[in-house]
Amino acid sequence: MTTTPARFPDGFLLGAATASYQIEGGAKEGGRGPSIWDTFCATPGKVVGGDNGDVACDHFHRWSEDVDMMVELGLEAYRFSIAWPRVQPGGTGEFNAEGIAFYRGLVDRLLAEGIKPLITLYHWDLPQELDDEGGWLSRDTVDAFVVYATRMAQEFGADVDMWTTFNEPWVSSFVGYGAGAHAPGHADDAEALTAAHHLNLAHARAYKAIKAVAPNAQVGMVNNCHVPRPWDPSSEGDRAAAAHIDALANTMFHQPFTLGTYPEVLKPNTAHITDWSFVHDGDLEEMHGAVDWFGINYYASHVVRHNPNKGVEVSELATLADGHKAGANTCWPGDEEIEFMPPTGKVTAMGWNVDPSAFHAHILKTHRETGKPLYVTENGSAWDDVVDEDGRVRDADRIDYLHGHLDAVLKAIAEGADVRGYMAWSLMDNFEWAQGYAKRFGIVRVDYDTLERRWKDSAYYYREVVRRRELVPAEEADALAATPPRTF
Numbered sequence: 004m005t006t007t008p009a010r011f012p013d014g015f016l017l018g019a020a021t022a023s024y025q026i027e028g029g030a031k032e033g034g035r036g037p038s039i040w041d042t043f044c045a046t047p048g049k050v051v052g053g054d055n056g057d058v059a060c061d062h063f064h065r066w067s068e069d070v071d072m073m074v075e076l077g078l079e080a081y082r083f084s085i086a087w088p089r090v091q092p093g094g095t096g097e098f099n100a101e102g103i104a105f106y107r108g109l110v111d112r113l114l115a116e117g118i119k120p121l122i123t124l125y126h127w128d129l130p131q132e133l134d135d136e137g138g139w140l141s142r143d144t145v146d147a148f149v150v151y152a153t154r155m156a157q158e159f160g161a162d163v164d165m166w167t168t169f170n171e172p173w174v175s176s177f178v179g180y181g182a183g184a185h186a187p188g189h190a191d192d193a194e195a196l197t198a199a200h201h202l203n204l205a206h207a208r209a210y211k212a213i214k215a216v217a218p219n220a221q222v223g224m225v226n227n228c229h230v231p232r233p234w235d236p237s238s239e240g241d242r243a244a245a246a247h248i249d250a251l252a253n254t255m256f257h258q259p260f261t262l263g264t265y266p267e268v269l270k271p272n273t274a275h276i277t278d279w280s281f282v283h284d285g286d287l288e289e290m291h292g293a294v295d296w297f298g299i300n301y302y303a304s305h306v307v308r309h310n311p312n313k314g315v316e317v318s319e320l321a322t323l324a325d326g327h328k329a330g331a332n333t334c335w336p337g338d339e340e341i342e343f344m345p346p347t348g349k350v351t352a353m354g355w356n357v358d359p360s361a362f363h364a365h366i367l368k369t370h371r372e373t374g375k376p377l378y379v380t381e382n383g384s385a386w387d388d389v390v391d392e393d394g395r396v397r398d399a400d401r402i403d404y405l406h407g408h409l410d411a412v413l414k415a416i417a418e419g420a421d422v423r424g425y426m427a428w429s430l431m432d433n434f435e436w437a438q439g440y441a442k443r444f445g446i447v448r449v450d451y452d453t454l455e456r457r458w459k460d461s462a463y464y465y466r467e468v469v470r471r472r473e474l475v476p477a478e479e480a481d482a483l484a485a486t487p488p489r490t491f
């Protein structure tokens with residue numbers, strides 16, 4: 004057995020991540036236009052508790068204090084997303100100077116503090132007007148995205164070199180258009196596949212547009228990862244089930260860029276759903292080569308099996324991830340005979356398993372399959388945190404999760420994977436999409452009545468990881484935390 008080196012390599016970025024709709028609030032301020040998530044939240048029954056992003060963490064007003072907090076945490080990088088409807092309210096036409104100025108202030112302050120900004124252009128908040136015209140089912144949205152991306156590169160390209168076009172196109176397409184559990188709430192498998200292709204195409208075109216304006220830009224795509232393992236590895240059916248899920252969840256969103264093809268199993272497996280005529284001549288050639296790096300968002304793994312008697316059960320994952328029954332359609336077109344097995348072992352407040360070994364395996368697999376530099380752009384866990392009488396949040400489960408997953412990254416690096424950064428999800432508790440504010444992923448707690456930020460024990464632990472640039476034993480966490488904890 005080899006022991007994992009405990010230190011992160013020189014240049015490896017340790018940071019934290021957030022997303023615009025999940026933290027900003029200020030939904031009707033500064034000239035921001037409505038997004039599909041404003042509409043979805045206003046639709047009864049879609050979001051737990053009827054929650055919405057109108058106020059969220061009020062980062063729109065508190066961003067400067069939030070950067071103060073990042074400075075105290077010692078973060079080397081901060082991954083955030085630009086809200087398209089804040090900078091271009093209708094998704095086409097006029098840009099909004101006030102919205103652009105908001106991100107200018109944030110970027111300038113981060114740079115002044117020596118915190119590297121990682122910009123994500125699309126973390127799900129599509130301008131509503133574009134959805135009215137067909138959203139990601141329309142190639143016009145692809146064109147609109149390229150215009151928006153070009154303008155952002157003109158604004159920030161001289162100062163920011165790490166760019167992500169899309170956060171988790173699998174979620175946008177398969178949860179948003181397939182399961183109906185995310186905005187825009189459609190439930191149609193053919194639409195989900197169409198939207199996925201258009202997101203890939205938009206990535207490829209924006210990749211070229213951004214680099215034309217900002218030659219130093221390193222443009223990547225961020226994928227959420229499913230690590231589907233066959234229930235019985237000796238069963239051909241179970242292995243095929245896992246391969247189908249892997250193709251839909253993972254390979255579909257990197258192979259077009261590395262090889263210029265979609266995974267072979269997809270077409271036959273979904274022939275009863277679509278003829279794939281949404282892929283036009285030349286699309287795949289445009290995609291081939293259009294990526295500099297891949298982002299990995301990892302939370303949990305899954306065990307799947309072939310079950311011909313499954314009937315029209317809803318996807319286990321959609322149910323678990325979003326607390327919704329997804330209806331007849333699923334996150335997984337072609338999964339009529341694929342069953343997700345219930346998670347085993349320790350599970351988080353999301354009902355997701357804790358499996359750092361799958362994370363390690365997935366990093367190596369993505370390294371082998373893409374050959375590209377990788378960044379862990381999200382990794383973290385939700386737990387039912389409690390504020391103790393002395394004000395501390397003793398989130399030992401989150402610390403264990405962090406420790407185990409940072410160890411997995413170090414192992415993968417030691418075995419040759421080119422991983423260049425790790426962004427903890429999330430800097431602070433925030434709007435967890437269809438779960439509203441009920442699920443807390445932050446290393447910093449947010450009190451949604453007062454909007455006070457309070458460091459959890461995990462924030463102190465992570466600060467020490469960044470300070471030492473090495474894996475800090477989880478047992479040291481208790482002694483690292485302050486009583487009462489730091490608040491902002």
Ligand code: PNW
Nearest residue numbers: 022170171174227300320321324381435
């Ligand atoms: C990611 N699934 O979403 C997002 O990028 C974050 O905005 C989000 O807060 C975080 O993970 C935690 O959920 C996911 O269905 C949504 O497997 C759904 C799934 C995975 C990731």
